Amino acid sequence: MPYRSAFDRSRRPLVLAVLSALAIPAFAQQPPAPTPADAVRTLDNVVVTGTRVADRTVAESLAPIDVITPETLQSTGTSELASALARALPSLNFPRPAITDGTDAIKPAQLRGLAPDQVLVLVNGKRRHTTALINLNGSQGRGSSPVDINAIPIAAVERVEVLRDGASAQYGSDAIAGVINIVLKGGAGGGIEAKYGQMSAGDGAQTQLIGDGGFNFAGDRGQVHLAAQALHNEQTDRAQPVDLSAVPLPNPVPPLGKVVQRYGDPKVSQGAISVNGEFAFTDDITAYGFAMASNRDALSNGFFRAANDSRNNPAIYPNGFLPQIHNLAQDRSAVFGVRGQFAGGWDWDVSYNYGYNHLSFNIEHTLNRSLGNSSPTQFYAGALEVTQNVFNADLSKPFDVDWLAGPLTFAVGAEYRREKFNESPGELGSYVDGDGPVNTPPGAQVFPGFKPSDAGHYDRHSSSVYVDLEADITEKLSAGIAGRYEKYSDFGNTTSGKLSARYAFTDAVALRATVSTGFRAPSLQQQFFQSTATNFIGGAPFDVRTFAVTDPVAIALGAEPLKAEESTNYGLGLVLQPADGLYITIDAYQIKIDDRIILSENLIGAAVTNFLAARGITGVTGGRYFTNAVDTKTQGVDLVGTYRWKLSGGNLDFTAGYNYNKTEIEKIAPNPPELTSGGLNLNRIGRVEQGRITKGAPRDKTFLGGVWNSDHWNFSVGATRYGEFTVLFDPASANRDQTFGAKWTLDLAATYKRNGWEYTIGGDNVLDEYPDEIIPPNTTGGQIPYSAASPFGFNGAFVYGKVGYKW
Template identity: 65%
Template sequence: MHRRLSLLSSAVLLALAAPVAAADAPAEAERANPTNLDTLIVTGTRVSDRTVAESTAPIDIIAPQTLEATGTVELATALARALPSLNFPRPSITDATDAVRPAQLRGLAPDQVLVLVNGKRRHTTALINLNDSIGRGSSPVDLNAIPIAAIERVEVLRDGASAQYGSDAIAGVVNIVLKGAGEGGSVAARYGQYSAGDGEQYQLSGDAGFKLGDNGALHLAAQGGHSDNTNRARPYLGPVTPTSNPKGRVVHRYGDPEIDQAAFAYNARYQAAEGVEFYSFGTASRRRAISNGYYRAPGNPNNILSVYPDGFLPQIDNLSQDRAFVLGLRGQTAGGWNLDLSYNYGQNQLDFDVRHSLNRTLGAASPRSFYIGTLETTQNVLNADFDKAFDVSWLKYPLTVAFGAEWRGEKFDQGAGEPASYIAGPEPGAPGAQVFPGFTPADASRRDRHSYSFYADLETDVTDKLSLGAAARYERYSDFGETTSGKLSARYAFTDKVALRGTVSTGFRAPSLQQQFYQSTQTVIVLGDPNPFQVRTFAVDDPAAVALGAEPLKAEESTNLGLGLVLQPAEGLYITVDAYQVDIDDRIILSENLRGPAVASFLEARGHPGINGGRYFTNAVDTRTRGLDIVGSYSFEIKGGALDLTAGYNRNKTTLERIAPNPPQLTAGGLNLQRIGRVERGRITQGAPRDKFFLGGSWKRDGWRFDATATRYGEFHTFNDDPSGIRDQTFAAKWTLDLAATYAMDGWEFTVGGDNVLNEYPDEAIYANSESGQLPYTSYAPFGFNGAFAYAKVGYKW
């Protein structure tokens, strides 16, 4: 226990025809201009008329125009281009992480960001990222399951908010506000392709609002599309051996996966009586992604020449099905308290299939395709929230008092695959399906937990210049204990043009059920080593993991400090400067891949034959992240048109403040291993760009709009487990340029554009890290490695 203050057109048409009945943001917020500091906000405050400029913590408002002004169809990619503190790389050959990619805010872990939809907690994905990528060990929310066509705006609170919202809100909060108007709508079609001639994409989307009698509104949105895979692999350049890849031929597939996706959202409200409103909103998506594994050469010991005389490239076929809905009631009690009662349901199911593969131990009779198993997460949440503004004699403005309670139930299910996907047959070789052995019956489990919490929140403007806020939250979990977090915030306006704001808070993140109980065996490729390893991820309570030093997981605990300036030096010019420090104790990370002959013997003696290595989750490090965010916007008239400029800069640095002593089990019995080695240390501290800058402009005149954004991604580093450091690499900063031109006429909009029009690529990996020249780029690259992308879009709005 611890306590601390702390797919496509049909999908669209079906969605627009579906009869459903959900909440939108306040009407004032819908009408606000999301490009300046006067926009009303609903995130990070309980006060109904707080604006961006008046907020005591840094918050960004991302308008739908900004999301749509890029060639991407992915919400996370669009946000990464609009927010200097958001990083969203595009890993490849990382199993299901190719299909469900994690994003990170302020250089912290992807699951240290809380995602809300219309102010309600969003469920996480069932996937846990295990391979060599940013976000290793995390199970974050799948942002790309939410259709961009459904979004009114996105509010991003760049500050710790556990005292206000509970677990996960260490790095900040992303609140996605859905369209809720009872009128208007749009349809759009989009097509694009990379300059390399691959990655063809097409998409159809639409939304429409409808009146529900005189007292309600319903807004529907849907989008569906297809993306072909990209490939930036090159021929093998190494020496030819009986087990090597063929020389002079591209056999790998290194890039984005092939994706088919359809997504739907609804948002409705109905006023049943004066002061009584029912609401509901929800989303559903279905994504099929085909990603690629590591090519098996003809002479590979796990190949069978009679089956694959030319070798084979195994593929992972993932089906992610995501659904969520909220039902609620808003009203006012007889005592004048505003109340919000809601039920929140969310589920993500991820099915795994492997194709173009084989189980070597079954010989030539082995199947070529396998059902690997399934992962599923479910969330049920009950909320009761109350707030009221009180007139206090010694305060010039009302004191807003808010309090509430939450019950949350969580489930994690891991289902076994078919026997051929995991069994060890009579023939020699690695058992199970190549690239991703199936989940065994011993892996399968059904886990659940529940938690409840209580919070209280006070906010007021003490004077015309001084605003103060305080929040506290108590939360208790059935599996690891209780925690208390708190937050103090203040803002002082020296003049109408200059204000100082600051926050002090504590926070926490509960270990996810996936981090505690997921277990499987995977084929892991270590760059520079031609032999694949069978590495097992152990649940922390598995006897083999305990024998390797695993301990029960604790909650992460954080202390956040923030200090910022809000500047409005001239008409139309807004600048915010915010410095922050986030200390995280007992940070949950995945250990290194503990591998080698001694480990194999160690595991075989404990009932795991054929396994070369193991890993488990641990609270082994404390980190400190310090950074600076600068965001500015300026609007003015030029050459008969309106020019809107935006700029953003983020710089942050993460250091390791503590590394727990290496468990003695890892240096006994012939083992010589480090639980947290140089690879994981480097990933945490230097794997993401140290800084990021963008400058964007949008000029409108006579029906035309021209958009341009230049982005500079700072340098980052990759590390290898070779202690000499000879294979470590520093990747230089790079600039990308996105351009688009749009012509609007009678409700129609025609757009042509290009992302990364200068065809910029990250530095190439050194030869020793490129699999003999075959994989020339690192998956850590913050803007991917696909090159220039051109697109065209036509849409109609009413």
């Protein structure tokens, strides 16, 4: 199947003449900026996440909730929704991995240091589908298939509500770390904005155009709001030439004094659109719906193959070659529903939810060495696809109870969900083992295509029911209880529950607490995905096969059927308003996860190669599979404070946030006997994967910011400190472990506003901060200078301008 790009790859971005507006990242308690002096602060905003009470505000919430405003999301130079959220939330980690295959194109985000698929993403309160990609090659979130938040256009977002608490009893699977609910804009009004920016190093040029607009119709009984985003980002490159003094040197050595490797953000072109609307047939019946579509074309890089590398054919590439992966991600979703009110005050909501994600792999500037001189230089390597269909029915009603200070809100509902996962094979040349040199790895270099034996179509269904009660018991005490039963066709059933309470000692001091159990079902990708890819382990390349847990070879290596993760969450928080305009929240938490699903260590060595060859698997030098082998405990604290100082010429807003987060492994299941027999002597969960879970994300993160707003000007400054993290490079020894120090980044921007127009100039990381460099021998020949686990990337300063108009 030939490759067809959805974008013209030879296109160069149009230089947009711009200047525009930026407001620093804000947290739930920070008022939208700019706002009039009498505007409602976000602590007084009604929220819909984590509660089914109709008028519950952020300040009254029984669990910590952040409300991120659209001004915050568009306040920096980033064009990615996930990056914007990471700037606003100290507890969210969004690294920028490179040379990690499809993960370069679809990057994972972590909430409270947990796996990217342990946070549930909603759009308008409805479950968002995951991506088809499964992260495999060394990034944070290894083994997960998260939601692609960046497929949602920023211009479509009215606000983002982030529930930092376990919520499986309320929403089902995946809500262990919390819930991110993206609320879309509705009604009239809109705006348009253009941005152009570039890294101070001279690369990574970014062009973006976003816009949204809405209208009412049928006498304001109906409303429709449209949004769109188009962007083009050139790649960045921070690779260096080979350092002859470095140990070890690449073998064979690439051309000296010349940068042949590329290491940085991929080249990306993306277009995304959304529509959100509703129509009231009567005062009691309203139909609603929203839909989104996104196409992303991403070009990322692999490791350079030198001219005399055994994986190269000098007749095709006399000077060696840098293989590249071209991913096309297509994302589609649609939700349609009807809500209303029965006689007697029962609110009801019935909806259908469709989600689809398709990711194709096209390998370029490559070859299949086993095909000799006849090898093509590009291949279609196959595709992954997920589909989600969900039916929901919800009922709720507030009941007046004499002995309660407020109504008792009773909610009950049911859900039916069907999921599908497809893995499609690549073209023959992308995976075939030809008649070339002996011991040459078959398939396309950097990413062998999916074989027909890898391919498959898998599906499952689940059904669930829940009950939720919440009430103000006294004028000072509020409490809630929720329970959920869920049954899956592939692994069985599970039950989860939640208790929450809030006590207001005074108007200025309140204490809140939650305790809950939760779960995450193993994804279909974790159960059935299989492929072979090149991994560099200890500086040497290995062709490692990911086995499905049902594969006889995986079973012979100790694989077992996956079961659901089970969690227990505890939270305790303090909400303070010690002075007018000053808000402080402190929330401590503990999350224990049993039977955590992770990808095993890369099982390599001569014994493994022989073990696989004896079972007819040639050209492969390692294996791995998913397992429930680990129990973890995560403890941390979130602190957020905001203060507004009202001045005669405007408002001065200060924001501070801090997160401390520590994950420990409490138990590792006994090593299966299959891994210690027949001369294998392997560990299913080794020190590298243990280090990734416990030390791979920053231990803490701090944000300090200020923004001054007046009628015509906006000046903002935001400083973020990313704590230290550690990478374990050697699976056998601690001698090469490296801890990367804490770093501060500084963002600045200035905006001029007049007659609806906004002009901004700004800079992210204006001090051009980089993470610590990797110390040899952890980087082969010094070509890769920075760790892909860096929480703020490794691109340096970014300078941009924006111009926008709002109506």
